[in-house]
Amino acid sequence: MKGTNLGEFEELVLLTIAALVNDAYSVAICDELEKNTGRAAKLGVVHAVLNRLEEKGLVKSKLGEATNTRGGKRKRYYAVTNAGKAALLKAKEVRDNLWSMIPGMTLKNI
Amino acid sequence: MTVNNPKPPRLAEKFLSWYCKPSLLEDLQGDLNEYFDRNVKTKGVRQAKLIYILDVFKFMRLYTIRKPEFVNTLINWIMLGSYVKTSGRNIMRNKLFSFINIAGLSVSLLVGMLLIGLLNDIHSYDQFHEKKNHIYRVISNYQYLDQVDEQWYASSAPKAGKLIKESVPGVQDAALFHSWANNDLKTGDKVIPLQGHWANEALFTVFTFPLVQGNAATALKEPFSLVLTEDVAIKVFGTTDAINKTVTMGEHEYTITGVAKNLPEFSHIKFEMLVSLSTRPVTEKEQYEKYELSWDNMWQGYTYLLLAPDTDLTTLQQNLDNLAVEQNKTIKNAKITLKLQPLNDIALSPQMNNAFGTTMNIKDVWIAGVLAIIVIISACFNYTNLSIARALKRAREIGVRKSIGATKRQVFSQFMVESVLIALAGLVIASVLFVVIKPFFLSIDSSVQSMIKLNLSLVSVLYFIALTLATGLLAGFLPAVFFTRIEAIKVLRSGMDLKLFKNLNMRKVLIVSQFTVSLAFIAATVIGYKQYKHFISFDLGFATENIINVRLQGNKPELIRKEFESIPEIEMISQSKVTAGIGYYYGGSMKYKNPLDSSHINHNTIDANYIPLHKHKLIAGKNFNPAKRDEPSGEKIGEAIVSENILDHFKIGDEKRDRRNYSP
Numbered sequence: 001m002k003g004t005n006l007g008e009f010e011e012l013v014l015l016t017i018a019a020l021v022n023d024a025y026s027v028a029i030c031d032e033l034e035k036n037t038g039r040a041a042k043l044g045v046v047h048a049v050l051n052r053l054e055e056k057g058l059v060k061s062k063l064g065e066a067t068n069t070r071g072g073k074r075k076r077y078y079a080v081t082n083a084g085k086a087a088l089l090k091a092k093e094v095r096d097n098l099w100s101m102i103p104g105m106t107l108k109n110i
Numbered sequence: 111m112t113v114n115n116p117k118p119p120r121l122a123e124k125f126l127s128w129y130c131k132p133s134l135l136e137d138l139q140g141d142l143n144e145y146f147d148r149n150v151k152t153k154g155v156r157q158a159k160l161i162y163i164l165d166v167f168k169f170m171r172l173y174t175i176r177k178p179e180f181v182n183t184l185i186n187w188i189m190l191g192s193y194v195k196t197s198g199r200n201i202m203r204n205k206l207f208s209f210i211n212i213a214g215l216s217v218s219l220l221v222g223m224l225l226i227g228l229l230n231d232i233h234s235y236d237q238f239h240e241k242k243n244h245i246y247r248v249i250s251n252y253q254y255l256d257q258v259d260e261q262w263y264a265s266s267a268p269k270a271g272k273l274i275k276e277s278v279p280g281v282q283d284a285a286l287f288h289s290w291a292n293n294d295l296k297t298g299d300k301v302i303p304l305q306g307h308w309a310n311e312a313l314f315t316v317f318t319f320p321l322v323q324g325n326a327a328t329a330l331k332e333p334f335s336l337v338l339t340e341d342v343a344i345k346v347f348g349t350t351d352a353i354n355k356t357v358t359m360g361e362h363e364y365t366i367t368g369v370a371k372n373l374p375e376f377s378h379i380k381f382e383m384l385v386s387l388s389t390r391p392v393t394e395k396e397q398y399e400k401y402e403l404s405w406d407n408m409w410q411g412y413t414y415l416l417l418a419p420d421t422d423l424t425t426l427q428q429n430l431d432n433l434a435v436e437q438n439k440t441i442k443n444a445k446i447t448l449k450l451q452p453l454n455d456i457a458l459s460p461q462m463n464n465a466f467g468t469t470m471n472i473k474d475v476w477i478a479g480v481l482a483i484i485v486i487i488s489a490c491f492n493y494t495n496l497s498i499a500r501a502l503k504r505a506r507e508i509g510v511r512k513s514i515g516a517t518k519r520q521v522f523s524q525f526m527v528e529s530v531l532i533a534l535a536g537l538v539i540a541s542v543l544f545v546v547i548k549p550f551f552l553s554i555d556s557s558v559q560s561m562i563k564l565n566l567s568l569v570s571v572l573y574f575i576a577l578t579l580a581t582g583l584l585a586g587f588l589p590a591v592f593f594t595r596i597e598a599i600k601v602l603r604s605g606m607d608l609k610l611f612k613n614l615n616m617r618k619v620l621i622v623s624q625f626t627v628s629l630a631f632i633a634a635t636v637i638g639y640k641q642y643k644h645f646i647s648f649d650l651g652f653a654t655e656n657i658i659n660v661r662l663q664g665n666k667p668e669l670i671r672k673e674f675e676s677i678p679e680i681e682m683i684s685q686s687k688v689t690a691g692i693g694y695y696y697g698g699s700m701k702y703k704n705p706l707d708s709s710h711i712n713h714n715t716i717d718a719n720y721i722p723l724h725k726h727k728l729i730a731g732k733n734f735n736p737a738k739r740d741e742p743s744g745e746k747i748g749e750a751i752v753s754e755n756i757l758d759h760f761k762i763g764d765e766k767r768d769r770r771n772y773s774p
Contacts, residue, residue: 026141044168051173073140
């Protein structure tokens with residue numbers, strides 16, 4: 001089915017959500033991505049990806065409690081679904097497989 | 111956090127919540143707020159605001175934009191039915207209120223409809239000419255010595271037309287008119303007075319006046335050629351098959367060389383017959399040779415140019431200027447300037463001297479337009495005021511509506527629909543009034559009567575409906591806004607909250623302006639009527655009652671007098687050159703003793719019955735004596751009756767009356 005494959009950025013976002021566990025909301029995801037990848041993550045882009053992931057059923061979201069910050073607006077927290085976990089595992093598996101096929105020397109020489 | 115925390119720009123916030131899907135909105139707003147706070151700290155308030163605005167636009171993506179939901183549209187349609195139904199009930203329930211509103215709006219709509227009809231007619235003028243976009247009229251300005259005259263003349267010298275056609279590039283042809291060829295056409299024992307012009311053969315090339323009989327290229331070429339319209343041909347000969355028949359006009363015989371299709375109503379050029387322009391050198395030999403072809407004879411000729419489609423008007427104007435400079439050398443004391451006027455602008459043009467055909471002054475139309483708009487707006491104010499005044503009655507209804515879930519939008523629509531319905535009812539009445547009032551409106555002014563027909567067409571009906579909808583929306587807007595603001599909880603809680611009527615300054619302004627406009631209109635009407643009455647019943651110093659003035663129109667006075675004398679009801683008949691007291695005079699100069707001291711006087715030529723008929727009072731002397739016409743010596747001596755003013759002016763009176771020279 002088209003759409004079950006993960007794009008590179010989608011995979012990164014999904015991994016970040018998983019890594020942040022209970023604190024995965026849009027701004028935090030952006031910050032975490034920037035910290036780990038070293039490249040600027042635009043809120044608009046992340047937002048679009050989150051939306052797409054939710055459409056694909058890889059993440060689910062719920063609104064948090066209202067707080068004083070953010071002008072009293074609630075945060076939307078994301079969590080990886082089982083399908084999401086499966087997709088991540090599958091992606092890792094593909095990579096591991098490919099890694100295992102590479103003769104050790106070739107890359108160590110870089 | 112401090113109290114005066116910088117806030118994100120409000121408009122951008124509003125815009126975001128307008129376009130964004132409700133399910134995504136809150137989170138998005140929160141994110142943007144968080145970033146905004148962050149940016150305020152790192153980049154300053156201004157920068158943060160700018161980024162916020164940009165972000166709001168960046169978030170406008172397919173997945174964030176709210177989609178118009180089918181259900182909503184459906185609900186709107188269903189609600190429209192409900193609005194119409196409740197509006198109808200409301201209109202029926204408050205018969206007096208509805209009647210006043212409908213009547214008020216219908217009168218103002220009527221004014222608007224008359225204006226639309228008028229504009230529609232004017233814009234259809236001269237549209238039947240195939241080459242209408244390439245036809246221009248040459249108009250002239252005449253400056254005597256240093257006296258600059260801003261007025262343009264619709265007429266131009268025949269010489270100008272000729273020279274332009276010969277020497278100016280881009281001019282394909284020039285149709286020349288010489289106005290006022292009106293004459294009696296005689297054939298057999300029939301005498302038929304006809305109106306028309308002299309025109310050259312290019313007329314049929316430039317304009318689209320199709321001939322049903324005859325050759326358009328040559329019809330007006332030879333002297334003594336005559337082109338009649340179909341109707342006239344039938345009137346004269348009983349048939350349109352009239353080619354080569356001869357008729358007499360004045361002392362000359364003319365040959366019919368063409369029969370033109372009847373003119374469309376909306377043609378500013380009007381004629382019953384056209385005489386070939388080449389006739390003039392023969393019939394008006396003396397005048398023609400003397401000055402008809404001189405550069406400053408620009409009073410009776412009209413020139414219409416047909417330009418090549420790609421002619422540059424600026425170059426053409428330069429050529430005209432050069433031509434004028436060249437030709438102005440041939441005349442003394444005056445300077446003539448030429449300009450082009452597009453055919454499409456002629457029917458509705460600024461005031462011009464020597465106007466040709468039927469035209470309307472653009473200024474008058476503007477004034478009429480502004481007045482019509484004032485009347486319409488005033489009627490809308492009236493509706494607004496009456497509606498808001500009824501707020502007490504309607505407030506509960508709105509309270510109930512709102513408490514069972516009506517949105518602001520729905521309340522707003524309800525009142526807009528109501529006012530549009532009232533306006534549509536007004537349109538029905540206005541249409542009836544339109545038909546009734548049409549003949550009266552057309553007879554307001556002779557120029558209106560000759561120009562405008564006010565016949566209904568699909569376009570004008572569509573405009574009427576558009577006008578009605580616009581009026582309905584305009585009238586309903588303020589009440590709708592007012593009612594939308596009513597808070598359900600306040601009006602339902604404890605009867606009526608008087609605070610409902612606070613902040614109604616707007617309404618006061620409307621009332622005052624409406625009263626001002628109405629008073630101005632009433633005052634203008636009353637003053638106009640009084641003036642009119644004053645003119646009619648003003649004591650001119652002579653009797654006008656039961657006197658009928660009959661224009662002789664070139665007929666023999668003795669014959670007419672004889673005919674009239676046989677009618678027993680006619681008590682007395684007198685003859686005069688002009689009708690006194692209606693603003694027309696014959697001018698002349700009068701001298702007394704001193705041959706160098708001549709004064710301008712207005713005079714009338716009358717017979718002996720004139721004075722008794724009009725009951726003029728003579729303070730000295732006696733009426734003319736018809737019996738004593740000529741002196742025995744045979745020398746003709748005219749007699750004059752003068753007014754006291756003249757005696758004062760020439761200081762006559764102390765002395766005996768003396769001879770005075772008088773040359774009319």
